[in-house]
Amino acid sequence: MTKLTSYPTNSNRIISILGGLCLFLSLIEYIIPKPIPFIKLGIANIPILISIVILPKKDILKLILIKSIGGSLVSGNLFSWIFLYSLSGSLISGISMILISILLNNKVSMIGISLIGSLTSNLTQILLATAILGPGAKYLGVPILIIGFISGTFIGVLTNNFLNKSVWIRNFNK
Amino acid sequence: MPIKLADIAIFIITLAIIVFYSVTTLQKDSNSSYAKIEIDGNTFIYPLEKDLIKTFHGPIGDTTIEIKNGKISITESDCKNKICIKMGKIDKLGQAVACLPNKLLITIEGESNDEVDILSY
Numbered sequence: 001m002t003k004l005t006s007y008p009t010n011s012n013r014i015i016s017i018l019g020g021l022c023l024f025l026s027l028i029e030y031i032i033p034k035p036i037p038f039i040k041l042g043i044a045n046i047p048i049l050i051s052i053v054i055l056p057k058k059d060i061l062k063l064i065l066i067k068s069i070g071g072s073l074v075s076g077n078l079f080s081w082i083f084l085y086s087l088s089g090s091l092i093s094g095i096s097m098i099l100i101s102i103l104l105n106n107k108v109s110m111i112g113i114s115l116i117g118s119l120t121s122n123l124t125q126i127l128l129a130t131a132i133l134g135p136g137a138k139y140l141g142v143p144i145l146i147i148g149f150i151s152g153t154f155i156g157v158l159t160n161n162f163l164n165k166s167v168w169i170r171n172f173n174k
Numbered sequence: 175m176p177i178k179l180a181d182i183a184i185f186i187i188t189l190a191i192i193v194f195y196s197v198t199t200l201q202k203d204s205n206s207s208y209a210k211i212e213i214d215g216n217t218f219i220y221p222l223e224k225d226l227i228k229t230f231h232g233p234i235g236d237t238t239i240e241i242k243n244g245k246i247s248i249t250e251s252d253c254k255n256k257i258c259i260k261m262g263k264i265d266k267l268g269q270a271v272a273c274l275p276n277k278l279l280i281t282i283e284g285e286s287n288d289e290v291d292i293l294s295y
Contacts, residue, residue: 104180111177112184119188142196149192153185160177 011059018047018055019066026071039147042155044071045117048094049110049159052101054172064094081132085125093121110163111156118152119145207267207284209246211239214277222246222265222282232276239280246280248273 025044034040048067051060068087072078077086097117100108126141163169211218213230220226226241227249235252245263251273258273270281 100184107178108180108184109176109178112181115181115184115188119191138199142199145192145195149188152188 011055014051014055015059015063015066018051018063019070021047022063022067023070023074026067026074030075036143039144040151042118042148042151043158045114045155046159046162048090049097049114049117049155050163050169052097052113053110053163054169057098057102060098061091061094064090085128088128089121089125092124093117093119096120109156110159111153114156114159115149115152118148118155122148207265207282209241210281210283212279212281213237220246230276230278232273232278234275237273237276237278246282247271248278248280251276 022044025046029040029042029044032041044067048060048063051063055063068083068090069078072083072086077083094117097113097120100113100116104112122141122145126138126144129137129140207222209220209222211220211230213232218230220228220241222241222244224241225243227238229236229238229250232252236250237248237252237258238250240247240249242263245265247263248258248261248271251258253273253275255275258271258276258278261271264271264280264282267282267284270279272279
């Protein structure tokens with residue numbers, strides 16, 4: 001990992017490493033048993049939160065595409081409706097997280113960004129589900145939003161701690 | 175990155191949005207359906223929220239319907255076998271009560287998101 005510090009400007013390398021981390025965490029997430037379908041912890045989003053700090057804005061979207069397509073490949077949802085939900089949710093939440101981080105530059109930590117990401121991702125998916133499956137889908141949104149709020153806070157705290165303690169990240173800081 | 179003021183603000187705003195969404199979604203749940211009464215070619219529509227007693231004239235006599243506590247039933251009828259009264263009170267989407275001799279039909283209609291029929295993973 002320390003070798004990487006000689007390539008702080010080569011973002012393609014960082015994208016591939018963070019992308020690989022996304023796939024690995026998607027796999028871990030897939031292994032964790034889920035008592036309720038559609039509800040997951042979202043640990044695969046940690047690399048995306050990290051990328052907001054260390055990558056240029058347009059490369060974050062590349063990473064999100066890798067995470068969505070790769071993550072669906074891992075969980076076997078690539079050619080189903082779930083992929084459409086996952087892709088649109090990830091893209092919208094990615095864009096809003098980037099906007100928030102530009103807007104509140106240095107005034108917000110990973111917890112706020114993670115919460116915004118979780119909320120926008122879930123709202124997008126609920127909206128899409130209501131359009132595809134009918135108005136009944138909005139009742140499913142209540143537990144999804146509540147659990148997304150809890151897991152969003154958890155992931156934010158986790159990423160915050162990682163960014164504080166990681167030597168790898170400290171070497172990026174300009 | 176220590177926790178900043180903006181984090182607390184986002185935390186509270188997000189929580190407020192979720193509470194607002196949950197409350198508005200779950201509130202709409204109750205009573206969006208209404209009773210449709212067809213008698214001898216005429217159609218009447220009544221909301222189930224308001225209590226009501228009304229008598230209709232049919233080919234063989236009078237039939238009285240009653241809406242009470244969100245449920246509708248036939249309480250009196252001039253027909254012979256009184257099956258319509260025995261059918262009891264209805265309140266769920268798609269249920270129906272009929273008095274065939276008097277050509278009266280009551281159905282519950284409304285938005286089709288009332289209850290979950292089947293859940294399959």
